Amino acid sequence: MAAVMLSEVKHLWFTPRITNDQRLTRLLPLARPRSLPLYVAASRLAPFSAKLSMTFIRWLLALAVTWPACSALSAPRASRTAESSDSLIVVIDAGHGGHDRGGIPGQRVAEKDMTLDVAxxxxxxxSASGYRVVMTRDSDVFVPLPTRVAIANSYRNGIFVCIHFNATQRAGAGGxxxxxYSxxxxxxASAIHNYVVRGAPSSNRGVRRRGxxxxxxxxxxxxxxxxGFLTNPTEAAYAQTxxxxEKLAEEIAAGVRGRNSAASDSFIDQTKVAKSERHSSKRSHKKSARKKKSSSKPAGSEARSGSINREA
Known part of the structure; x- marks a missing residue:
C-alpha cells in the first residue's frame, strides 16, 4: 500500500465516515486498481483495510514521500564526515641533509639520502589517504634543528614525525x-613502532624516551x-632497496592512522642516561685536553649516531 506510485496520486483527502470497501478508492480517486504495484486491486485489499487505521495509512504515505529524500541526503553527509574526521597535519622531518650526511665518520651509505627518500x-x-602533509625539507639541503622545530610548532593541529637511520661502531648492532619525549x-610512538617492527626484518629495540x-x-x-642501522650490512642492504x-613508509603511515586506537607500550626511559652520557663526554674531553691527546674514538661513539645534532 505504501508503494503506490506517486505519479498517480493527484488528490489526497480523508474522511472518517467511509466504508471499508470504499476506503482506498476514496483515498486515491485517480489511481486505477491495475496501476497499483503487484497488480493489487482496491477491492482485493478491502478485507485487510478494516484492520488499518487512517493514521497508519497517513504514516505509510508520508514515509513513501520522505524516504527517498532522506536517503539522498544521508550519503553526502556521511562522505563529509569521513573527509573531516581527521583534519590532522603531519609534519615530516627527513633527518640531516646538505653538508650533514648523518651517521658516523666513514659510513658508506649516507643517512641523509635514505631519510629523504622514506620521507x-x-x-x-x-597524501593519498587525505592527510595534509608538510615537509621540513624536500631536497638535499641542510635545515637547522631550531628551524625544523619552528615549522612543526607552527601547526597546532599536527604531529611531528622524524625519519632517521641508526649507526654505531659495532657492525653487528641492529634493530x-x-x-x-612528552x-x-x-x-x-607506540603505534608507529609496532607497525614498523611488524613489517621490518629487524629486531625490536623498543620504544624509548629521550630528550x-x-x-x-x-x-x-x-x-x-x-x-634500522646503516652500519649493519644486512639492514643497510635492505635500506638501499x-x-x-616503500614498506617503511607504508608502515609509518599505518601507525599515523592507528595512533588514536593504539595502546601505549611500556618504554625505556633514557632521559637520565642521555644526560649522564653528555656529562661523561665533557669530562673525557677535558681529560684529553689536559693530556694534549686526541681521543682514538669519536665523542659519543658508544651512543647512537648523530646524538649531538639531535640533542643540541
Missing part, C-alpha cells in the same frame, strides 16, 4: 627503535623513528 614516500602515502607523544632537541622543543606530539623504503 617523500611517506608524504605520498599520507628498530622509536623515540618520544607523554602525549607515547601513543603515536632529543627535535622532540624536547616541539609543542605537538613528536616521534623520531630509527629505521626501493621496495623496503
Amino acid at each position: 617523500q614516500r611517506l608524504r605520498n602515502v599520507l 628498530i627503535e622509536t623515540y618520544f 607523554r602525549d607523544s607515547l601513543p603515536l 632529543y632537541y627535535v622532540l624536547r622543543k616541539t609543542s605537538i606530539p613528536a616521534v623520531l623513528v630509527e629505521c 626501493a621496495s623496503y623504503r
Whole structure:
C-alpha cells in the first residue's frame, strides 16, 4: 500500500465516515486498481483495510514521500564526515641533509639520502589517504634543528614525525627503535613502532624516551623513528632497496592512522642516561685536553649516531 506510485496520486483527502470497501478508492480517486504495484486491486485489499487505521495509512504515505529524500541526503553527509574526521597535519622531518650526511665518520651509505627518500614516500602515502602533509625539507639541503622545530610548532593541529637511520661502531648492532619525549607523544610512538617492527626484518629495540632537541622543543606530539642501522650490512642492504623504503613508509603511515586506537607500550626511559652520557663526554674531553691527546674514538661513539645534532 505504501508503494503506490506517486505519479498517480493527484488528490489526497480523508474522511472518517467511509466504508471499508470504499476506503482506498476514496483515498486515491485517480489511481486505477491495475496501476497499483503487484497488480493489487482496491477491492482485493478491502478485507485487510478494516484492520488499518487512517493514521497508519497517513504514516505509510508520508514515509513513501520522505524516504527517498532522506536517503539522498544521508550519503553526502556521511562522505563529509569521513573527509573531516581527521583534519590532522603531519609534519615530516627527513633527518640531516646538505653538508650533514648523518651517521658516523666513514659510513658508506649516507643517512641523509635514505631519510629523504622514506620521507617523500611517506608524504605520498599520507597524501593519498587525505592527510595534509608538510615537509621540513624536500631536497638535499641542510635545515637547522631550531628551524625544523619552528615549522612543526607552527601547526597546532599536527604531529611531528622524524625519519632517521641508526649507526654505531659495532657492525653487528641492529634493530628498530622509536623515540618520544612528552607523554602525549607515547601513543603515536607506540603505534608507529609496532607497525614498523611488524613489517621490518629487524629486531625490536623498543620504544624509548629521550630528550632529543627535535622532540624536547616541539609543542605537538613528536616521534623520531630509527629505521634500522646503516652500519649493519644486512639492514643497510635492505635500506638501499626501493621496495623496503616503500614498506617503511607504508608502515609509518599505518601507525599515523592507528595512533588514536593504539595502546601505549611500556618504554625505556633514557632521559637520565642521555644526560649522564653528555656529562661523561665533557669530562673525557677535558681529560684529553689536559693530556694534549686526541681521543682514538669519536665523542659519543658508544651512543647512537648523530646524538649531538639531535640533542643540541
